[in-house]
Amino acid sequence: xxxxxxxxRVHRFTRAVQSRPRTxxxxxxxxxxxxxETGGSPExxxxxxxxxxxxxxxxxxxxxxxxxxxxVPVLDSDAVVHELYSPGGDAVEPVAALFPGVVxxxxxxxxxxxGKFVLGPDNEAAMAALEAVVHPLVDAARWKxxxxxxxxxxxxxxxxIPLLYEKxxxxxxxxxVVVSAGSxxxxxxxxxxxxxxxxEKFEAIAARQVPDAEKRSMADFVIDTGCSLAETEQAVGxxxxxxxxTGAGRAAVWSRMKAERRG
Numbered sequence: 174x175x176x177x178x179x180x181x182r183v184h185r186f187t188r189a190v191q192s193r194p195r196t197x198x199x200x201x202x203x204x205x206x207x208x209x210e211t212g213g214s215p216e217x218x219x220x221x222x223x224x225x226x227x228x229x230x231x232x233x234x235x236x237x238x239x240x241x242x243x244x245v246p247v248l249d250s251d252a253v254v255h256e257l258y259s260p261g262g263d264a265v266e267p268v269a270a271l272f273p274g275v276v277x278x279x280x281x282x283x284x285x286x287x288g289k290f291v292l293g294p295d296n297e298a299a300m301a302a303l304e305a306v307v308h309p310l311v312d313a314a315r316w317k318x319x320x321x322x323x324x325x326x327x328x329x330x331x332x333x334i335p336l337l338y339e340k341x342x343x344x345x346x347x348x349x350v351v352v353s354a355g356s357x358x359x360x361x362x363x364x365x366x367x368x369x370x371x372x373e374k375f376e377a378i379a380a381r382q383v384p385d386a387e388k389r390s391m392a393d394f395v396i397d398t399g400c401s402l403a404e405t406e407q408a409v410g411x412x413x414x415x416x417x418x419t420g421a422g423r424a425a426v427w428s429r430m431k432a433e434r435r436g
Contacts, residue, residue, distance in 0.1 A: 219323055220329050222420075228378050231405070235398065238406055242406070248332050253315075264310055268303065274286060275287045288374075319427060319430075337349065339382060351396070
């Protein structure tokens with residue numbers, strides 16, 4: 174399976190598609206920073222690629238390959254949230270007001286303590302309240318990232334969004350790549366090997382995620398991490414090469430976002 178083709182393309186992608194300081198979460202590349210005086214990309218030439226995958230599928234590894242080896246700017250939504258929860262982060266005060274006792278001794282949000290309030294089927298209202306606070310802050314960071322990438326002349330950027338399908342973010346990108354290990358058994362084994370993870374925690378997280386098979390059926394591209402690391406890296410490289418060569422003609426979302434913001 175892996176030797177034949179580790180990137181599966183869904184045919185529908187051939188259709189035409191419709192102030193905080195910069196931090197490590199934004200992952201703008203040195204090449205991008207060096208080109209900020211070029212005047213930026215023309216409208217309609219910056220392709221927004223959504224990167225997603227269920228827990229334990231290897232999405233973080235693929236994200237790192239893109240930014241560290243292929244010099245693609247990646248906005249890591251999890252890293253943005255981590256910063257928001259860190260001491261002095263914009264989410265600390267409003268989240269602490271909702272859930273007393275979740276601030277750790279350093280002044281940041283304790284995720285284990287927060288999880289006691291928001292994880293599980295009986296805590297859906299609490300999760301919705303948390304998301305109402307955090308999501309607008311993440312959206313602001315996303316806008317800043319995209320503006321900086323355009324100014325740097327980038328033609329391909331990646332939005333790493335763990336719950337992309339679950340929260341309806343597929344309409345905020347030009348195409349979606351799903352990272353999959355190919356089996357629930359592999360996923361479960363990887364997740365349960367993590368420190369502090371329990372079967373109950375895994376089931377609670379998985380219950381909030383669209384099943385892997387369904388994600389793959391909706392994706393424009395699928396990266397298979399059930400292969401060897403070298404094969405996965407080759408697959409990611411082929412995908413990035415193709416999108417850099419042909420993606421500009423499909424880019425539309427960023428121009429639409431700016432037009433809507435101008436009103």
